[in-house]
Amino acid sequence: MTMIKKGLIFLIITLFVLGFTQINAQQNRYWVFFKDKQGSKFNPIAYFDQKAIERRIKSGIPLYDSTDFPLNETYIKKTKACVQNVNGHTRWFNAISVTASPKQIQNLQKLVFVTDIQAITFSAVPTSKPFDSTLTYSEKELLEIQTSRMQAKLFTSKGYTGKGIRIAIFDAGFPSVDKNPVFRHLIKNKQIIKTWDFARKKENVFVSDVHGTMVLSCIAGKINGKNIGMAPDAEFLLARTEVKAEPFSEEENWLRAAEWADKNGADIINSSLAYTYHRHMTFEMDGHTSLVAKAANMAANKGMLVVNAMGNDGAQDWKILATPADADSVISVGAINPYTNFHAAYSSYGPTSAFKTKPNVVAVGSVIAAGKSKLKKVKGTSFAAPLVAGFAACAWQSKKSLTNFQLFSLIEKSGHLYPYYDYAHGYGVPQASYFINNNASLHNKKQTFEFVEKGNQLIVKVKKEFIKKKPVSANNYLYYNLKNEAGFIEKYWLIDVYQQKAVVINLDDMAEYKEITVHYKAYTSSCKLGD
Structure with missing residues (x-):
């Protein structure tokens, strides 16, 4: 996804070019x-x-x-x-x-x-920020990271590559997909079942913005025998829905594309498009106001799993998610930094304006994806979402009897932080081992910390054997949140642990909070406050 400032500049320029009559x-x-x-x-x-x-x-x-x-x-x-x-x-x-x-x-x-x-x-707000790049050593490493964070090789080793799952992708265009070697297997094996350009009312979608090409590669791309995404054997329905010259037609196109996807047998919808109110009314992001959110929920009620990018407004004034990521029945995907494993600054935050928990899960947001003529390093929740869509295809292939809502729930439970939750990381990054090991809990039964009350202080004390000598390690992060009387998360933090007294809270300052929940090294526990 492109940052909002650039999106606004583009929109302003477009409106002036189109002229008063077109506006x-x-x-x-x-x-x-x-x-x-x-x-x-x-x-x-x-x-x-x-x-x-x-x-x-x-x-x-x-x-x-x-x-x-x-x-x-x-x-x-x-x-x-x-x-x-x-x-x-x-x-x-x-x-x-x-x-x-x-x-x-x-x-x-x-x-x-x-x-x-x-x-x-x-x-629509664009959801990516691409830039040209050659594959240096570090970028080859990134190509590995983007799927390994979800334990992709576990799925591959069992033969779960999305086969038999049909995925609809709604995006701005898919140029070169019919020619690019990254997608040669899709063309050869006739895995692209149908295409439709809802703007031009034609079958040819291999035109316009390269964004959809990059998104598709994050699900099914292959190059030199290496997978870019996790579901290279899935089937695809490609819908071009975004039209820069007609910024208010895209919601219509999304609705029509959802019905088209349903009619043509889609199991999963991946949408890396996010829609914001043109007057920037964040209270509209409540999961049931926008028609596109209603359509996403309807698609889910028709049996499809809907995966949508959260948006890239985390560092902007808007900050929160965009629709249809606000819809209850949508798996809304945020982005994490591939090297630190915590929230990417641009990734939009939850909750919805109705305080529903979003995002549901997160994935790597900086990835290597296929452009028109070469691989590129790109970033945005646009690319985190298709990684999760590919994961979902493999998970569904592994458990074909699941309904979409059952799969939705299991994907949340497969998050590496589950049952811990916050509005930046959701339940964490989905893990293939959860599905391979028959829904075995990823939660560590071995206690890694304890709550100690001393005077007017509450201390989160980490056990000695779980403190690493070297700080700044992704595996050394401790997450914690504070909930109010209504059970809503008010504040949350992520810290690097380098001593036993990881968190010290003054209870005199905690009158408005009723519970603290802490997650450290796959162990989660809560403590009531003010009792």
């Missing part, structure tokens, strides 16, 4: 919702891909569901006659996207079959 046209886009689907005919066997049918049966989801029915054609025709343009539609929400003037909207509101009209106000 008005963009801002006059609306969702028009219909009251019913009366008279619609639907044949699920003819409509759905066989894999979509199998997914529904496995998850106990009815094949004949009204949210999948087509829209009422009479309603569409009457609406089209009242507006400037019809841009697209969504079966799931029984709505069409239109471009219309305020007067036309007033006329639409009088139609008896129209139940609601909502302005389209979200615009």
Whole structure:
């Protein structure tokens, strides 16, 4: 993901170039919702891909569901006659996207079959910051780190490479995927099942921004016999949804792409796109306000696992996640620094504005990915998300009977920090050993520290045998958080341990906090405060 400042500069420049008329046209886009689907005919066997049918049966989801029915054609025709343009539609929400003037909207509101009209106000924020690079020794090391942090070789050793799992990727474009040697195996083995450009309404997605190419490589890329991602044998649906010249059309495209992915049998959706309110209202990030968040939840209710980047606003004024990462049923992925293993400064923070826990997990955010003509070093939660999507494909292959919600829960539990949680690291980096060892807990049963109350102080005392002589080690980090009376995390820290008295807290200053939770060397424990 690109940092927000650059995203804003780009947006401002774009708006000036497009001119006043085009700005008005963009801002006059609306969702028009219909009251019913009366008279619609639907044949699920003819409509759905066989894999979509199998997914529904496995998850106990009815094949004949009204949210999948087509829209009422009479309603569409009457609406089209009242507006400037019809841009697209969504079966799931029984709505069409239109471009219309305020007067036309007033006329639409009088139609008896129209139940609601909502302005389209979200615009996409890029989620990467690429730069050219040759593969130096350190970059070869990084290529290894990006998957080894999730124990990729454990999956590979058991033959879990994403085979049989279908992944839909929503992004800005996939240039050179059809020619790049990194994806030669996908072309040769016909693993790219379908493609669709929702902006140009064409099948060819091998154009435009290279961002999608890099994201795909983080799931399935291979070069010189080495995997860039963890699921080189998965199948793919590639959707181009992001259009720089039309910043307010992307939410529409995401909705349509989600329905398309469902129809065509996707098991997993990977979205490295994040949407923020154009007036920067962070309270909108509550998991149920934006239509794209509702669509992400709907996709999950259809049996798909939705993986989304948190966003790259951690060092900016916005700071928190962007939608649809705020959706409850989305695995929202933050980024960590590959060398320190703690939160990458740019990675957006949780929670949602409704205090729901986000991110769910994290992965390495600085990676080696495939560009148009060579490998590049890039960074952003855009690239952490596909690493987790690839992990999820392998995990699902290893336990095919799981539903998407069961897999969601197990991925959280596989996090290296679980059950510890904070709003920067989530439950940590998913670990393949959790799935290989039949959900065996990664939690250390051997106590590594204890709580000692001395006077008005609470001391987190680390046992001698668990203190390393050399500080500044990723394995030497101690995490702790403080929760309020409602059970919400108020503050959290990460420290390097170099002495037994790792944390000393003055209890007189803790009146507003009710519990401290500490994690150190795979051992987690909590202590009540103020009792």
